[in-house]
Amino acid sequence: MASVSQIFERTVRKFETRAPLDPADRQALYDLPFEIRSIDPNRYIVREGDRPPGATLIVEGLAFRQKVTIDGGRQILSVHIPGDFVDLEGSLLRVADHNVQALTRCEVAIVPRDAIVALIDSHAKIAHAMWVDTLIDASIYREWIVNVGRRDSRSGMCHLLCEFARRLEAAGLGNSAGYELPMTQEQLADALGITPVHVNRILRDLDREGLIVRDKRFVRVPSWEALRKCGGFSELYLHLDQRVVNTPMAATA
Amino acid sequence: MASVSQIFERTVRKFETRAPLDPADRQALYDLPFEIRSIDPNRYIVREGDRPPGATLIVEGLAFRQKVTIDGGRQILSVHIPGDFVDLEGSLLRVADHNVQALTRCEVAIVPRDAIVALIDSHAKIAHAMWVDTLIDASIYREWIVNVGRRDSRSGMCHLLCEFARRLEAAGLGNSAGYELPMTQEQLADALGITPVHVNRILRDLDREGLIVRDKRFVRVPSWEALRKCGGFSELYLHLDQRVVNTPMAATA
DNA sequence: CGTTAGGTTGACTTGATTCAACAACAGTGG
DNA sequence: CCACTGTTGTTGAATCAAGTCAACCTAACG
Numbered sequence: 001m002a003s004v005s006q007i008f009e010r011t012v013r014k015f016e017t018r019a020p021l022d023p024a025d026r027q028a029l030y031d032l033p034f035e036i037r038s039i040d041p042n043r044y045i046v047r048e049g050d051r052p053p054g055a056t057l058i059v060e061g062l063a064f065r066q067k068v069t070i071d072g073g074r075q076i077l078s079v080h081i082p083g084d085f086v087d088l089e090g091s092l093l094r095v096a097d098h099n100v101q102a103l104t105r106c107e108v109a110i111v112p113r114d115a116i117v118a119l120i121d122s123h124a125k126i127a128h129a130m131w132v133d134t135l136i137d138a139s140i141y142r143e144w145i146v147n148v149g150r151r152d153s154r155s156g157m158c159h160l161l162c163e164f165a166r167r168l169e170a171a172g173l174g175n176s177a178g179y180e181l182p183m184t185q186e187q188l189a190d191a192l193g194i195t196p197v198h199v200n201r202i203l204r205d206l207d208r209e210g211l212i213v214r215d216k217r218f219v220r221v222p223s224w225e226a227l228r229k230c231g232g233f234s235e236l237y238l239h240l241d242q243r244v245v246n247t248p249m250a251a252t253a
Numbered sequence: 254m255a256s257v258s259q260i261f262e263r264t265v266r267k268f269e270t271r272a273p274l275d276p277a278d279r280q281a282l283y284d285l286p287f288e289i290r291s292i293d294p295n296r297y298i299v300r301e302g303d304r305p306p307g308a309t310l311i312v313e314g315l316a317f318r319q320k321v322t323i324d325g326g327r328q329i330l331s332v333h334i335p336g337d338f339v340d341l342e343g344s345l346l347r348v349a350d351h352n353v354q355a356l357t358r359c360e361v362a363i364v365p366r367d368a369i370v371a372l373i374d375s376h377a378k379i380a381h382a383m384w385v386d387t388l389i390d391a392s393i394y395r396e397w398i399v400n401v402g403r404r405d406s407r408s409g410m411c412h413l414l415c416e417f418a419r420r421l422e423a424a425g426l427g428n429s430a431g432y433e434l435p436m437t438q439e440q441l442a443d444a445l446g447i448t449p450v451h452v453n454r455i456l457r458d459l460d461r462e463g464l465i466v467r468d469k470r471f472v473r474v475p476s477w478e479a480l481r482k483c484g485g486f487s488e489l490y491l492h493l494d495q496r497v498v499n500t501p502m503a504a505t506a
Numbered sequence: 507c508g509t510t511a512g513g514t515t516g517a518c519t520t521g522a523t524t525c526a527a528c529a530a531c532a533g534t535g536g
Numbered sequence: 537c538c539a540c541t542g543t544t545g546t547t548g549a550a551t552c553a554a555g556t557c558a559a560c561c562t563a564a565c566g
Contacts, residue, residue, distance in 0.1 A: 049489070067395065070485035073403035077395045089388050097392045097490040124377060131384045134391060135342050139350045141394035142320065142330045148402035149446025150326035152521075184544065193402025195523055200546060232323035236302075237350040406554075437512065448555055453514060512562085519556070529546070536539085 007034065007059055007109050010083030010171075015129035018136075025125050032119065034109040039102040045086060046100040052090040054112045058082050061106035062182050066190070067098045075148075076191040078140060079103065079164070079183075081171050088130060091116045104182055136239045143237045148193040151232065156192045157202050158231030161212065161219060163238070170240050178220035206230075260287065260312055260362050263336030263424075268382035271389075278378050285372065287362040292355040298339060299353040305343040307365045311335050314359035315435050319443070320351045328401075329444040331393060332356065332417070332436075334424050341383060344369045357435055389492045396490045401446040404485065409445045410455050411484030414465065414472060416491070423493050431473035459483075 008029045015021060015029070036059070039045060045063060046052055063086055065077040077098060080086050086100045091113045120127040143163075147156045164181065168174035185203070189196040206212045211227055213220040221227050261282045268274060268282070289312070292298060298316060299305055316339055318330040330351060333339050339353045344366045373380040396416075400409045417434065421427030438456070442449040459465045464480055466473040474480050 065395070067399045069399060069403050069408075075399040075403040077398050089392070092385055092388055093392075093492055094494065095489065097492070098395055120381075121377070124374070124380075127377075127380065127384070128373075131380070131387065132345055134384065134387050135345055138387060138391040138394055139342070139346075141391055141398060142318070142351055145330050145394060145397050145401060146320045146322060146328040148398060150322050150328040155322075185546095186544080196545085197524080197547090198522055201522095204546080236348065239346055239350070241347065438514095439512080449513085450515090450556080451554055454554095457514080507566100509565085511564085514561070515559085517557090519554105521552105521554085523552070524550085526549095527547085529544100531544080532542090534539105534541080536537105 007036075008032065008057070010059075011057060011085070014083045015126065015133070018129040018132040019125055021125050021129065025123050028119055028123050029126065032111050033115050034111045037108050037110060039106040039108060041102055041104055043102050044099060045102060045106070045108065046090065046096045046098075048096055048099050050090070050096045051094065052087055052096065052113075054110045055088055055091050055116045056086050056100075057109045057111060058084050058086060059107040059109050062103040063100055063106055064103050064187070064191075065098050065100050074190045075193060076187060077144065078137065079191075081167065081173060083171065085130075088116070088134070103187070139237045139239060153192055153194045153198060154202055154205070155231050156194075157188070157199070157206065158211065158227050159233050160188070160191060160231075161221070162228055162231045162233035162235075165221065165224075166235050166238060166240070170238070176221065176224060178218065181217045181219045183217075260289075261285065261310070263312075264310060264338070267336045268379065268386070271385040272378055272382040274378050274382065278376050281372055281376050281379065285364050286368050287364045290361050290363060292359040292361060294355055294357055296355050297352060298355060298359070298361065299343065299349045299351075301349055301352050303343070303349045304347065305340055305349065305366075307363045308341055308344050308369045309339050309353075310362045310364060311337050311339060312360040312362050315356040316353055316359055317356050317440070317444075318351050318353050327443045328446060329440060330397065331390065332444075334420065334426060336424065338383075341369070341387070356440070392490045392492060406445060406447045406451060407455055407458070408484050409447075410441070410452070410459065411464065411480050412486050413441070413444060413484075414474070415481055415484050415486035415488075418474065418477075419488050419491060419493070423491070429474065429477060431471065434470045434472045436470075 012021070012026055012029050021029075034057070039061075045056055048067070058080055060082055062079060062081060063084075064079045065086070066074055067077060068074050087096060090096055120130065140163075147159050151159060161181075165174070165176035165179060168179050169176045174180070183191070185199045186196040189199045192199070203212070203214065207214050210222060211230060213222060227233075265274070265279055265282050274282075287310070292314075298309055301320070311333055313335055315332060315334060316337075317332045318339070319327055320330060321327050340349060343349055373383065400412050404412060414434075418427070418429035418432060421432050422429045427433070436444070438452045439449040442452045445452070456465070456467065460467050463475060464483060466475060480486075
């Protein structure tokens with residue numbers, strides 16, 4: 001049972017930073033039924049148009065959201081880490097409006113939709129935490145619109161590298177001074193809305209100028225301040241400090 | 254009192270398409286305290302870094318979300334219509350991570366944060382409807398990432414025109430065969446992540462080729478199918494049909 | 507009737523794409 | 537163990553979509 005509850009440990013920890021949970025809430029999360037599945041890199045977890053039978057929680061590995069245009073261009077929309085539900089929408093909206101793919105090999109837990117729906121119906125604080133979570137996701141989407149719309153590819157790349165650094169660090173999966181970048185240059189291109197060739201040149205330039213130091217996919221950041229400045233990065237939009245302070249829910253916790 | 258309830262009428266109607274409400278829920282919405290304010294075009298409704306004292310509901314007019322980069326570039330993130338709360342985040346997250354500006358002259362109703370928080374705490378179905386609403390907003394953000402990231406400016410423009418057409422129509426504010434485009438070319442540029450000059454050229458070309466017919470800011474769409482195709486537009490992401498069917502909340506309604 | 511915001515167009519520049527070739531490397535199977 | 541194959545990364549040269557700069561036009565408005 002100890003190993004089983006570890007499945008939801010990261011999720012519980014994350015939710016606690018969104019809205020205070022009480023022991024019954026935590027237990028309800030730990031008691032969720034699930035089925036573990038292992039997913040190869042690049043395999044689809046959710047497909048546009050699907051009505052998935054359950055919500056998928058990343059237990060290990062990374063995944064990303066993605067959409068493909070009519071003429072075949074792929075745009076990566078977000079990257080997700082262990083503890084994230086990648087298709088809560090699937091349990092609340094009619095159909096998936098985008099695709100989700102495994103970035104690395106993933107261990108996922110699939111929780112039946114009914115269990116999710118029952119959970120949010122009976123545990124207001126969990127629903128609240130999940131809602132705050134979707135608000136933060138939306139905030140990150142907004143920043144990505146800015147990143148692809150109004151930053152040149154060099155700044156965009158720096159911004160993306162800063163975001164990864166801070167998120168991995170906040171999740172206890174890495175260090176902002178250096179980390180293993182999990183994406184291929186083609187995937188970076190699809191996240192920034194540019195071509196893989198151009199990604200290559202930008203990374204080379206950033207390396208030459210000392211903003212980053214690369215060793216394969218490992219990225220070391222000699223000067224966080226320099227990288228931050230180049231990307232115009234401000235972590236406000238990640239809402240990492242989000243501890244709800246003045247809702248009645250917090251008051252009753 | 255009749256005129257007062259009209260303030261929330263559009264919101265109630267929208268929420269009903271997100272999650273079934275019962276009479277008590279509707280009444281709770283109609284009973285919300287508020288203060289009416291009139292806002293000039295381009296005036297700020299919310300500023301990044303603010304902790305707004307209440308949630309702002311658009312009663313009349315249009316508004317848009319926006320972020321400004323370090324070097325002064327403005328990116329428009331979404332456009333909002335009457336019935337939309339433009340800063341629910343303000344009542345749930347610590348600080349606003351972006352700006353909201355009036356697009357046209359706006360009549361807004363400001364609802365104190367405490368009232369919003371009390372409402373979502375005591376009316377699970379309303380909270381659910383609001384949550385679904387934020388999920389749909391997030392879906393629209395995702396599509397905008399694709400629009401600025403992976404569509405050329407011509408397709409992007411067509412896509413944006415299609416989105417406006419369908420949303421205005423769905424809200425009973427216009428007709429997809431022709432409508433008054435509320436934005437200046439500069440604002441369109443900031444929505445698409447391009448320059449105003451280029452917007453001008455694209456609109457001229459679209460007009461010349463007969464995809465649209467312009468008269469000042471009124472846009473007539475001779476062939477919806479042609480415009481839809483040029484923009485690669487599929488309205489799935491707007492979730493206009495969103496009537497929740499299989500949550501317990503729906504079952505008990 | 508001057509002032510201002512929005513729209514329009516041309517000429518030139520630039521950031522990014524395209525195409526193409528090749529290098530590095532991991533995995534696979536004879 | 538090495539040849540074969542596919543994926544990822546790298547670089548150069550030519551091209552193109554969009555940006556920049558600048559001029560000018562129009563309509564609204566105090």
